[in-house]
Amino acid sequence: MATNMKTVRFPPISQTGRLNLTTSEGRIGSLANPKSVPLTFQEDRRSVYWVDRLPPTAGPHGTTEISVVRRTVSESSPLASARVQELAKHRTPNQHGWRGDRPTPIWGVSEGAQRADAGPRLVSLSQHKEPHPRYLFDRTAYMTVNEGAKNATSTERLGMLSRPKDRRDRDKFGVISLETSWGQYNPVSPAAKSAQCTSHVESLAEPKKYHPRFAGEKPVQWSVDESALKAIANLRLQQLSRPRSRTMIKDDYDPYKVPMAARRAHATPRIEELCLPIPRKVRPKKVV
Numbered sequence: 001m002a003t004n005m006k007t008v009r010f011p012p013i014s015q016t017g018r019l020n021l022t023t024s025e026g027r028i029g030s031l032a033n034p035k036s037v038p039l040t041f042q043e044d045r046r047s048v049y050w051v052d053r054l055p056p057t058a059g060p061h062g063t064t065e066i067s068v069v070r071r072t073v074s075e076s077s078p079l080a081s082a083r084v085q086e087l088a089k090h091r092t093p094n095q096h097g098w099r100g101d102r103p104t105p106i107w108g109v110s111e112g113a114q115r116a117d118a119g120p121r122l123v124s125l126s127q128h129k130e131p132h133p134r135y136l137f138d139r140t141a142y143m144t145v146n147e148g149a150k151n152a153t154s155t156e157r158l159g160m161l162s163r164p165k166d167r168r169d170r171d172k173f174g175v176i177s178l179e180t181s182w183g184q185y186n187p188v189s190p191a192a193k194s195a196q197c198t199s200h201v202e203s204l205a206e207p208k209k210y211h212p213r214f215a216g217e218k219p220v221q222w223s224v225d226e227s228a229l230k231a232i233a234n235l236r237l238q239q240l241s242r243p244r245s246r247t248m249i250k251d252d253y254d255p256y257k258v259p260m261a262a263r264r265a266h267a268t269p270r271i272e273e274l275c276l277p278i279p280r281k282v283r284p285k286k287v288v
Helices: 027-032 082-088 120-126 156-161 199-205 235-241 269-275
Strands: none
Touching: none
């Protein structure tokens, strides 16, 4: 069977060995063309310095004048506008009454300032702040005693309070001391020596007895009975005291498996009664 063969033409190859897509026709040729640069495009400077012209120099006042800088080489239009030039100027001092700093801290005073009289308001403001009328300054360490204090006599009550307290009247740690002010013990009166207590006081003075079944502490060393020394454990006790061997452990033992007897068990009425909640702690549910 004969098939229709379609011939594809490639763009011509240039001398450098690359395809010349610029001369090709159609859509591929338009896409192969490089992007055109707009007419208003300005290339970025490669350095912070002006390479196309000399940098601006200082003017007659020692500052750089922006007004002489031009945008292009032809210098047809200025770079800064009038507003930018106005803002670029340094701030001038106030011309209405402003004066600079004095060249020296010593200056002459006018005759009017020397003979001027301060007003009452200025005099009141110049006075220092006074303390409170009831303020008392610290008393000096050296003072004089007046004659009244030198000739004063104490009253009877003051003399009684100034006396030292007797030792037998002191209560130290809740116990009344029987010593006198000179360290001597007070004698016991004959009535206290010959006094007899009542039967109730004697019953209260008796020490508290132990319980009939009270057993005191066991001594550290005691004798062991012959029966305890010759005792022999029975078969059940020996079985319980023997450790569990590994051969008795089942491989398929499941500790979480519930036996059938526990599944079919029924609680007694007493257990069901104990499982009920306490009525005073039961709270009814709130119906929204």
